[in-house]
Amino acid sequence: MSDFLMPSLGADMEAGTLVEWMVSPGDRVEKGQVIAMVETAKGLIDVEVFESGVVEECYVTPDTKVPVGTPLARIGSADRVVAERPGAAVESAAAPGPATEEATPSGPAVKAPQRPGLSSAPDLGPKPKGDRLAASPAARRRASELGVELGSLAGSGPGGAIVLRDLERAAGEKLRPEHQRGGFDRDEMRQAIAASMSRAKREIPHYYLATTLDLHAADQWLENYNRDRPPEARLLMAALFMKATARALSRYPDLNGHYDELGFHPAERVHLGMAIHLRGGGLIAPALRDTETQDLLSLMRLLQDLVQRARRGGLRASELSSATATVTALGERGVDTVYGVIHPPQVAMIGFGSVRRRPLAVGDMLAIRPAVDVSLAADHRVCDGHLGALFLNEIDAQLQHPEAL
Template structure:
């Protein structure tokens, strides 16, 4: 029996609100299936399962806010039997953190017809915001309950003014989906908490190296020559792939520090994305080492709009093994990052700009980038960090081999 727990989606996360179950009891779960939606300071996150089995029992109700590590459900993998009583008392006891008030009720009562309509808290919230009459809907969730996708389907199908019987008897309003997500202040507070922990607990050391980007930029230009705009590569895809190759050579930086150094088998590079509402989020480009530059570019094009719409998956927020922060065009020359715990390193790329650059006694004007490495001195030292920067530079000078 598998104990499915509230995942840790970052060092700044202490608890999350189980907004909606996406699977029904008795349903067989495959690796990668979305089992639930959880709300954190980073927004509404789709939570995946990473083991297969039959959904046996819910231990936390929709609308409850519980600490990281709380057992949310039991999944029967057919290997051993575990009953609710065998789960530790701390894991299944009612959390001290109280549920959000407007999400308590899972059953909505239709007083006019005397019926009771089962609806998830998230679905009810979206329905109320968009003036959807839930009595007209047929639920597809557990025991016929109305869930988020049922409301979203209704919104997509109904594009005409509707009557608001309670407040605006004779007025109509076109249905529109209101964007949801954390406030700018909440996002910044979450980031500040993680960075304060990093600055307080991790002994950082910093290294810097200026790198010639002329060969990489020429390679990108040549690769884009016959491509439509939507399929063109950006230099950041080359940078990410080069970092992944360098980490493969210097595995001590592709690791976490949790009572000692733990090297990771996969290279999942966290990519810092700034949000329009303020703050940042750092989703992972999973298995960056096995992806081509084109595949990394496709992932970037997919993940940035989802991050800004707060539609990331739990694996994208919890499985980073190393982080990149990239200032991009029109930004600062250098950026010195703070390590995102429990990772042990972060690399920062400043703006790629034309500058004087000397090589083999010859001075010329070339596109260059200032690269900084911040690393955890408990896990590595300056020699290892220097090896990483040297490997990164070597791969950028041979972009055709990426």
Template sequence: MGEVREFTLPDLGEGLTEATIVRWLVAVGETVRVDEPVVEVETAKALVEVPCPYAGVVTSHAAGEGAEVAVGAPLVTVAVSPGGEAAAAPEPEHVGGSGNVLVGYGTAEPTGRRSRAALRPPGFAAPGAGTGAGEELRSGADRGAPVPVISPLVRRLAREHGLDLRTMTGSGPDGLILRADVERAVSTAQESSTRHSAAQHSRAPEKASRERRIPLRGMRGTAAERLARSRAEIPDASCWVDADATELLAARKEMNTATAQGSSPAPISLLALLGRVCTAALARFPELNSTVDTEAREIVVLPEVHLGFAAQTDRGLVVPVVRDAHTLSAEELTAETARLTEAARAGTLTPAELTGGTFTLNNYGVFGVDGSTPIINHPEAAMLGVGRIARKPWVVDDELAVRSVVQLSLTFDHRVCDGGTAGGFLRHVADCVEHPARLLRTL
């Protein structure tokens, strides 16, 4: 066996000190190339694939899936054999180790998975191999063949419900396993279990219900800490107003009619229009685009608007951030929020895409609720909440009419402004929703 080298969990940036192992991408006994991801970890900010700087055969994992590993602690050991690194790396200078940490900053292009037998150092056998080890390794290679899935969350969902992806046939292109395939299999298994339980009910006493515990770790833990800190540190207050969104919806329909005729690249989203309204209102009321420096006892008014927006995912609520939102058009905001939302659901947001927000927009109307009092996303100074748009009676020119009405709520840090400023901001937002033409003054 060649020299065995230990690879420790690297510094993932953003002041992170630990990560939770979500899944191993390379099993013990399999080969790894220079800068090829060996493990997927969840930090307090995002899911991250960690590449190994060595080429060779993985001889051990330091921890199992679900375990927490500190930065600098052992992650894997790799047996590096003479010539093994050169064969695994595409360039001579890659031999040994690259020193790189994050995917996307490696020295080689991403490569596919490999079999257990490839590039194994002479004399190396998988743990537990004895007589007939070669057959075990070959069957292990078959069992370890990669299964095509649409995202890492699909693998996690299958693992949580005890499903073997290798027994499934995906409905996607070329047999790609989609989330819907896994959910269908889970539903089928649960129905079968329910029928079996009903058949056994007369012969077995009913079991007491068991409590379920969900660890507050990773992104969920970070969100919990931030919300608790917001409540503990920020003296917040809320105000709200109902607004007639009929004209805003009509304007959006007109924009997207042009899209259907091929003169615009993509339909404009309602979230993007609301984001555009927010940046216009913040230009008038910049105090709400600020943070409080408690040590210096100063309010820091920020020059750029980095707009956060709440996105619901399988891993909980996350808040991706649109950088320099005040410089983007409605079309550009549509494209960027769509990109970030897809990345959030796939679990591929980077730490930089989850931090640095200066103001947050929370469209909880997608859940079918009218109103809420949002908790400020610490250390920001305010958050705008948007309820569902519902058809309601409304007075127009002293006559009763049916209009599309939305409730807008603003939660703000009372240290940065008083009710007059907050009310002025919210009223301007409502006016822009009711009369979208007012936004032309800010374009």
């Protein structure tokens, strides 16, 4: 049995608002299943559970803002059975204030443990009162904003209650941009970015390196690969950049991991974050998990899916908290070179600029070839410029043999 906590979705997150429960006490859940929706400065995030079991109790009501690390629910063993009795589905959590007393078999009543700052158990699936329709608070608020009649919708939440996803499904493309699930408060997001980047520049001793890569081999291979394939099966150069970077990080693990108060912890796998610009001025960097083991076509599809979900909503908590290094690419904006700021607790940021045809020395000759500037911002507490240079050279070496990616 363990508590399900408000997750940390980045070094800049201090608290989050529980918007909606997707489960009720008594429900069985599987590892990786989305069980709640949380609102942060980055928008609405699907939060998954990291163990299988049974939801025994929910501590926090929807529309409640709580600090990172606050227990949200209790997940019991999948072998346990929640008692079927009136009111058992929603048991009271210990509220702040005087502790309750419980009798023990061997002695007098003892005080039950308290959970500071938590209110009584939430009404997860609002029960109809008379003719009042069952709907979650978030769904009622969104329906009011959109002018949607709740009575016209079928509920998919606990007890048949109408939840936020039902509104989204019904409204579809009719939702105005500001009401899309991926919407965010621009000012709040800019404040979060400012806090994170200020911390990064204050605490992380950055060093920077950059070099120009000859993309002749990669460009020729990519052209041949895409020639006879339909649009949905074609690759972009970005997929090659991500895969080459992931392989280089596997070879140089001092650039792949997290740095905290106990020092540097290299990661076992490469979960490569991708900086994505959000319409309206935001920025988010979810991770492509196990990037180094993905084939190029799978990586291309995952990358496209990640960008779409980042902009319309639907990112998962694990995608926002697991990146071991991040890539930022501003080539589509016509920028030749980008120098990133490391996203704590990571220790490296890799930047790719525009792919342009440039004059390059090839042997003793001058040739016009596609090329790109790649940069590295790295944490001097973990490594120095010698290793950083080897890392950039490894990305170059990987791109010279695209057929092996």
